[in-house]
Amino acid sequence: MKNLVEIPLFKGLGAEELAQTLKKITFQRKTFPKESLLASQGEECNRLIIIVSGNVKGEMTDPTGKNLKIEDIIAPAAVASAFLFGKKSFFPVNIIATSDAEIIQIPKAELMRLFQFDERVLQNYLGMISSRAQFLSEKLRFHSFKSLKAKLAFYLLNESKDLIAFKLKRSQSELAELFGVARPSVGRAFLHLQEEGIIDVHYREIKILNRNALSDLFND
Amino acid sequence: MKNLVEIPLFKGLGAEELAQTLKKITFQRKTFPKESLLASQGEECNRLIIIVSGNVKGEMTDPTGKNLKIEDIIAPAAVASAFLFGKKSFFPVNIIATSDAEIIQIPKAELMRLFQFDERVLQNYLGMISSRAQFLSEKLRFHSFKSLKAKLAFYLLNESKDLIAFKLKRSQSELAELFGVARPSVGRAFLHLQEEGIIDVHYREIKILNRNALSDLFND
């Protein structure tokens, strides 16, 4: 049983302080087995769900029936925090446990009371939903790149962190899923970048030979 | 001089009530002439900027020095609200007035005080960021539809509002821009749907002949 002090929403509060605060509100604490559904796309979002331990993912179902993974959420983190206060408060994605997961659920009204009790919790929550909006905004910018090569170039530049040579954290299959394209297409895109002398690829080892050319690909 | 009661952040507050509340905090009210810079890329985002009247744009300077317009913001609206409390608390773009603009600026700490004075303001702010996230999420879901036909089918079903025949609000060129494809491709997609007997098209007049087939295009 993980300690709730480690949760971002409660950052800055001491253990005893947190215990006292939590006594004032009503909330649930429960566990979900791997692969189970915590919430489904379209369901009413009337509570804050926080992953205390374990991992979950947000997944959108696309028209061909394939699932497009939007995000991995690794404990400790909140789910659907940005959708709790909107006009249409419905989950935008299916929330699925990718491991056994322990969560807490706080009803919306109780969360508001929590904000009144402790300004730090409010600060934390504002930070969480703001970061979420930033994340979505970046994801959208990413999807707006027209060609696969542009997406790959953007991804590689971000991954490289100013290093010339580095190792990819994901397989080509995972990249294909992230980019929403077929796996061989990712292979081809790597091949093209290599043929153009922009990068050097050997399995997951990447060497950036022409950083400017790489950024030109998405800075049209 | 626009009335601040019309601003979304202060929705639900009466004029007198709002005046009293605003007396308790420190904030700036000022005007910017057309083309002037309200905030620059990289600058710390430590205040909420609300456009009371006029229009501004967000513009990004890319590595090669070109300016790329990211977003238009039309009064009344908040600027960079997700960057005030987020992890990356720097303006990601230059904020430039595209007309004479009247704004108010509330320092972050004063905004927090405002949240304490009036829970409705907090609710409004939470709602604003939530709506933004919902907007982004829907946009993302739309982009996740793999084929143009799926996007078009989704769009047509949403536009139809249970009617069999209706008139499109947008031209094919506008749809092309919305979908991120070329204009003739939109025309082809309409043609295909017509050839398949799913819809009947005559310029902007649309008749849905097979609603199920239409939803199948993005539902599986």
Added chain:
DNA sequence: ATTAATTTGTCACCTTTGTTACAAGTAAGA
């Protein structure tokens, strides 16, 4: 009603990505 501007239909050809398939390379465990 007539003209001008915009929108739409459609064509031919090109590029990118999807699909399927199989061989070869790599990593991790027995």
Added chain:
DNA sequence: TCTTACTTGTAACAAAGGTGACAAATTAAT
């Protein structure tokens, strides 16, 4: 070490969408 599972390289063909062009239809403006 050897085996097994997974990842990568690559090929051939299909399908979707991009591009540029032009005519025809519609709408807006005079």
